[in-house]
Amino acid sequence: MGWGLTDPPQEEDGLALQEEAVPACKIEVPERLSVSYEALVRTGLSDRCVSVPPREASDAEILLVHSEEYLEGVKKTPHMTLEDLKEFTLQYGDVYFHPNIYHCAKLAAGSALQLVDSVMTGKVRNGMALVRPPGHHSMRSAASGFCVFNNVAIAARYAKQKHGAERVLIVDWDIHHGQGVQYCFEDDPSVLYFSWHRYERQKFWPNLRESDYDSVGKGSGAGFNVNVPWNEVGMENSDYLSVFCHVLLPVAYEFCPDLVLVCAGFDSAIGDPEGEMCATPDIFAHLTHLLMNLAGGKLCAVLEGGYNLTSLAQSVCQTVQTLLGDPLPQLANLRSPCESALESLQCVRSVQRRYWSILKHAADSATTDVSNKRIKLAKAEEEKAETAEDERSQEEKVWPEPAERLRPPVCSASVLPDDAACPDGLKRLVSSKDLGPLLVSRIRNRSMEDAGDADGVATFSRLYTLIEKMRTNEIGNGVALVPDVAAAVECVVQDLGSDLVSRVLVVCVGKEELNYATADGKMLVVQISGEDKEEQKGKYYIPVCLKKGCGDTVGFIQAVFGLLLPLGYEYDPGLVLLVRMPGSGVGDCMWQQLIGLLKGFAKGHTLVLMQTNDGACMGPTASALLGHPAPPLQELLTPLPDDGGALERMRERLQADWKMLQTTVSSGN
Numbered sequence: 001m002g003w004g005l006t007d008p009p010q011e012e013d014g015l016a017l018q019e020e021a022v023p024a025c026k027i028e029v030p031e032r033l034s035v036s037y038e039a040l041v042r043t044g045l046s047d048r049c050v051s052v053p054p055r056e057a058s059d060a061e062i063l064l065v066h067s068e069e070y071l072e073g074v075k076k077t078p079h080m081t082l083e084d085l086k087e088f089t090l091q092y093g094d095v096y097f098h099p100n101i102y103h104c105a106k107l108a109a110g111s112a113l114q115l116v117d118s119v120m121t122g123k124v125r126n127g128m129a130l131v132r133p134p135g136h137h138s139m140r141s142a143a144s145g146f147c148v149f150n151n152v153a154i155a156a157r158y159a160k161q162k163h164g165a166e167r168v169l170i171v172d173w174d175i176h177h178g179q180g181v182q183y184c185f186e187d188d189p190s191v192l193y194f195s196w197h198r199y200e201r202q203k204f205w206p207n208l209r210e211s212d213y214d215s216v217g218k219g220s221g222a223g224f225n226v227n228v229p230w231n232e233v234g235m236e237n238s239d240y241l242s243v244f245c246h247v248l249l250p251v252a253y254e255f256c257p258d259l260v261l262v263c264a265g266f267d268s269a270i271g272d273p274e275g276e277m278c279a280t281p282d283i284f285a286h287l288t289h290l291l292m293n294l295a296g297g298k299l300c301a302v303l304e305g306g307y308n309l310t311s312l313a314q315s316v317c318q319t320v321q322t323l324l325g326d327p328l329p330q331l332a333n334l335r336s337p338c339e340s341a342l343e344s345l346q347c348v349r350s351v352q353r354r355y356w357s358i359l360k361h362a363a364d365s366a367t368t369d370v371s372n373k374r375i376k377l378a379k380a381e382e383e384k385a386e387t388a389e390d391e392r393s394q395e396e397k398v399w400p401e402p403a404e405r406l407r408p409p410v411c412s413a414s415v416l417p418d419d420a421a422c423p424d425g426l427k428r429l430v431s432s433k434d435l436g437p438l439l440v441s442r443i444r445n446r447s448m449e450d451a452g453d454a455d456g457v458a459t460f461s462r463l464y465t466l467i468e469k470m471r472t473n474e475i476g477n478g479v480a481l482v483p484d485v486a487a488a489v490e491c492v493v494q495d496l497g498s499d500l501v502s503r504v505l506v507v508c509v510g511k512e513e514l515n516y517a518t519a520d521g522k523m524l525v526v527q528i529s530g531e532d533k534e535e536q537k538g539k540y541y542i543p544v545c546l547k548k549g550c551g552d553t554v555g556f557i558q559a560v561f562g563l564l565l566p567l568g569y570e571y572d573p574g575l576v577l578l579v580r581m582p583g584s585g586v587g588d589c590m591w592q593q594l595i596g597l598l599k600g601f602a603k604g605h606t607l608v609l610m611q612t613n614d615g616a617c618m619g620p621t622a623s624a625l626l627g628h629p630a631p632p633l634q635e636l637l638t639p640l641p642d643d644g645g646a647l648e649r650m651r652e653r654l655q656a657d658w659k660m661l662q663t664t665v666s667s668g669n
């Protein structure tokens, strides 16, 4: 993890008079950088980062995105008279030229490039550039919305040109539409631009028709522009996560980028005067985490907006701490996505399904009652907006400070047979807790194939120790090789885990006979297999059947993003038990991706159970548990025929019980 910081040199060369006269921005202020940086220092996060020195972008680099006339114009601003400066400023919308800004803007763009260099050459895994002025509104020949040079757009072109990146994903989670980025890459299939933004049916700045969901890109770039308009303020964590699970992540995985750039604006967080949204700063930990297994982990976040200094500093810390690999915060009490968000989601999926095979089976808005629904929603939104307006201005938003995210002393542990080698970096558990006569007799009563009684009891007492140490956060995660996985799962969920944690998410890859009850909600079982006969038994047992088996990457990815992740977020487990049944057919890359993604739940407490003779995949397992990014799923580039239709129908069925599975507005009125 590396980071860059550009702080504007506050030269005091007789500017006292100018200070008053130069049109100045009230919210895009230097303190944005100082409070963010001070928070990183105070929390000890900056000490854990490699610092990447800032530099100015060269003319040639700025010209990758901007016109010569525009660059020449900006170049003159440091020497302009006040009057000329004002006049220059007035050509553009919502931008303020200070005599220093040309220098700062060159540093901002150059720092983003320094970060791209460090990440693309492998000097650091990922990083964040703390820069200002922001960039995503600036266009080829125009400044806009506090932005002078388009830092991230320049970085994308630079990564392609200098580092040979073939596909670059830009994720713009700033609350404004980065129209400058959209215009830059509209007809370019090598750069996928995703943006969500406050839109309010074009009533919100920059009030552009082309910020709506139906701007999908042009020519060969069609499908490579993904806009998610928010038509109401007050969006929450569940709304953001829904869009990630049901739109961005499937598309991003199918795109298979070589580099991920984030337009990391934090005006999408609670308390921001521009965004007026309600997502909490810890959501950025999850948004970051969900992108960290793309592009082999190569991710550069570049600061854009964010104008509530408290919310900004907290959000920056959450992002950086996640890039450093610390355990994710638990997002408790997720509400269901709101109707307005669902409508946006439905519209985006419906227009993008033409371009992405992974969305092929999404509901088609044209054939449902969404247009009627749209009109009703628009009316409701308008009423809401009117009544909310003055209420909002009166009360200041308050929210609790994000909880501390403590790294366990031991990241990963293993429970292995004596003759099995322990992978590097994992701590082998040898000693174990005395289970007591009751547990021992319960374990003895289970039939343990291939294992003598004594061995069985020893293994399970170590597993018990492992789970207990995860509960107390002495150990982060772990893997166990057991002679009979099916029996081991049963034992863990029935006898061990339930004593220690209140909710266990059991993710089972491959076929397994369930011999335990799931009705009480103490565990949620999601089983992904090639078997077709299993029926859903109640709310807490969800069999997902991939007709072509777990080797079907498209199907598997659909199951993971469309079902497993939203279910996991809604269930909010205290422990994740990932079970690999022998002969499941899941590929190593997919397996590693799955572990990486599951680490977002239960503060990273994942226990992987595998069968002793299935030890060949120990390498990828250990690597993922230790937090190394998974290799990209290249096979998605030439998508195989899939069975997503069945999965879609299943998701629709489950929506009554699980609100995070919704992707359409509710039927009825």
Ligand code: X5A
Pocket: 094, 134, 135, 136, 137, 145, 146, 147, 174, 176, 205, 265, 267, 274, 304, 305, 306
């Ligand atoms: C980068 C950014 C906001 C511009 C708002 C203009 N710009 N009303 O957040």
Ligand code: ZN
Pocket: 174, 175, 176, 265, 267, 304, 305, 306
């Ligand atoms: Zn913004």
